[in-house]
Amino acid sequence: MKRNRRQSTIINNFFTLASIIMITITLVVYLKYMQDDEANFDSKAVYSKKEKVIPLECEDETSKSKLFNQKLLNNSLKALKNGYYKLDGGHIKSLTSKSIIEEFMPLVEVNEYFTKAIKVESKKDISKFLTINYEIIEQDKDKKINLKKENKFKAGTVKTSFRANSIEIFTFSKDFKFYDKNEIQSIIDCTIKVYKNNAKKY
Secondary structure, three states, rough: OOOHHHHHHHHHHHHHHHHHHHHHHHHHHHHHHHHHHHHHOOOOOOOOOOOOOOOOOOOOOOOOOOOOHHHHHHHHHHHHHHEEEEEEEEEOOOOOOOOOHHHHHHHHHHHHHHHHHHHOOOOOOOOOOEEEEEEEEEEEOOOOOOOOOOOOOOOOEEEEEEOOOOOOEEEEEEEEEOOOHHHHHHHHHHHHHHHHHOOOOO
């Protein structure tokens, strides 16, 4: 009887160990090969991947970009090319000096710059789309300047966020030194180019 019990215990332990090994292998395979395929334009999950990207000539020391989701960026690029996007912009005015940014750079004009850079007009009455949220940030003229930085003077910053279903995919910002519409237009053009440049090339 004792021998039978010992054999039964050994068999039970063996099957328990085998089950643990099978579950572990299944989890490893799922996490490595299957999880990323579930991320799509409609997914609310965020899977980040670092991609090595060569900076463009239009980027400089004031440029800042951040990629949050490679899979969604690639899918959103398809949406952008087909006009499935909406622009949502605003101004952030100076708090310490007289603001002129709204009068100088109306949002209607900024929207035209984005449309020109994208080269496709946005479609109307669409339920699924890429949201391009941008801010024209006016620099506080009385703000203390860090003399150690190379770019000590600037008029403001253009900051853009690309989102799908409220999920932030990619952000880019760059400073403009003067109240120059051509400079701001070139920054917006650079923004779209950098966004496309971060799409993974297959």
